[in-house]
Amino acid sequence: MERIKFVDINRFHQPIREELLEAAARVIDGGVYIGGKEVKDFEANMAQWMGVREVCGAACGTSAIFSVLKGLGVKKGDEVITTVHTAIATAEAITLCGATPVFCDLEPGYFFLSASEVEKKITPRTKALLPVHLYGQPVDMDAMLAIAKKHGLPLVEDCAQAQGAKYDGKYVGTFGDAATFSFFPSKNLGGFGDGGAFTAKDPDKMKWMRMFSNHGRMQKYEHEFEGINSRLDTLQAALLNVCLPHLDKWNAARREAARWYDEAFAGVKNIIVPKVLPNTEPIYHVYVVIVPDREGLQSFLKTRNIDSGVHYPMPLSLQKAYSRFNQGAGSFPVAEDACAHMLSLPMHPAIRKDEVETVAEAVKEYLSK
Ligand SMILES: Cc1ncc(COP(=O)(O)O)c(C=O)c1O
Incomplete structure (x- = not known):
């Protein structure tokens, strides 16, 4: 594939x-x-x-x-x-x-x-x-x-x-x-x-x-x-x-790809798609979903030759570089929870609809197991 x-x-x-x-x-x-x-x-x-x-x-x-x-x-x-x-x-x-x-910490849901x-x-x-x-x-x-x-x-x-x-x-x-x-x-x-x-x-x-x-x-x-x-x-x-x-056109293409993902995941259990404020026009630098078992899904996508990313695996508070601030686990519960469950799916201005559909199908297949 x-x-x-x-x-x-x-x-x-x-x-x-x-x-x-x-x-x-x-x-x-x-x-x-x-x-x-x-x-x-x-x-x-x-x-x-x-x-x-x-x-x-x-x-x-x-x-x-x-x-x-x-x-x-x-x-x-x-x-x-x-x-x-x-x-x-x-x-x-x-x-x-x-x-x-x-x-x-983050605004819950965002x-x-x-x-x-x-x-x-x-x-x-x-x-x-x-x-x-x-x-x-x-x-x-x-x-x-x-x-x-x-x-x-x-x-x-x-x-x-x-x-x-x-x-x-x-x-x-x-x-x-x-x-x-x-x-x-x-x-x-x-x-x-x-x-x-x-x-x-x-x-x-x-x-x-x-x-x-x-x-x-x-x-x-x-x-x-x-x-x-x-x-x-x-x-x-x-x-x-x-x-x-070309930037505005590229951003519009990203929005369209995000819409394809949103539509594909509509009504699907165990996945939360990106939520945006109603008065905004986002540009989907990355398309991040929240799932129960991020590592499992990421490994499964790999077997299907689908790349994914994690942005970011931990909040800054848990980075060694900032351990001097003594804000250990539990200090930022919303961000910590999001970081543990987020996965960024393929997203760029030239991604094709069939590619988004292939990714979405693979995600749904994993989630339905
Ligand atoms: C939110 C945010 N701020 C700042 C930067 C820093 O940008 P640069 O990598 O160009 O130094 C980045 C890029 O990595 C970023 O994502």
Whole structure:
């Protein structure tokens, strides 16, 4: 039986292969590999696409969050509230600032952080809120914005998995004081290596963050302060410029594939399909189901040549890297339970209906045993 890949990047890049090769050749022949027109164009194109004043490219999503938090003044002794269920990058960016990530459990039934948990965790040391639109499912932004406003806290949206998702008809990343993105190859707007971007509403802060990302400078050899090297490569920018116009179409294809899965699993016992808020347009970075015996199902799918993934096997609280926070098992019951039972099924913009049906049939066969 033909293997069904978890993500088949080559397949959806195939129609734009020639354009990608031309863009790569243009950069190679042009001899400018850091900064330049391609980066400026990409930043302008992405800003125009999402309807914000300015976007700054970054070396990756992690460094984009780090630059943004530094620009918001997050420092040693501060706390930043985020979800316990996310890629470690979200929390790493906080600790890189010397601050403490304060984890929140999930909203029951969803994969994003619970607003009531966020409110409970606010202390005088809280410096920012950092919700994550995990799996491309927008967080309850009304609740987040209300909390941020009530407590006078900046709100940063981690949109690494949600580029193109909408809340109340508007792209995520346009709600908070700042937003960050990742172009890791498997992301919805994936590059051909590492890459990322950020945007911030306050022009002065945005300028500082841009400078921080580039050794604290605007002009070569004029460093106003110390920063880091977190620039988007010219080659990545050129290739992303080719991909960006296809993003909304690719996301729509993912939504359609999710609908095929939802329909196939309707009425099936022992499986919970992704639940999204009604005022949102998710983009299914991954399609995650909850099942009683995740390991068993994953092994069974393997025998059918079907790839799957687990995003993520444990919440950050249980990672060795964060054992110093002493938040052992039982601290985040909703996330811990979800992590033990979740499985990500094959999902990408070029997945075919017959492939989704094959996966769904195999899942149903296992669940009916
Ligand atoms: C939610 C989330 N935040 C941040 C990141 C970091 O992005 P990057 O891998 O580009 O550093 C990722 C990607 O792994 C992510 O999934």
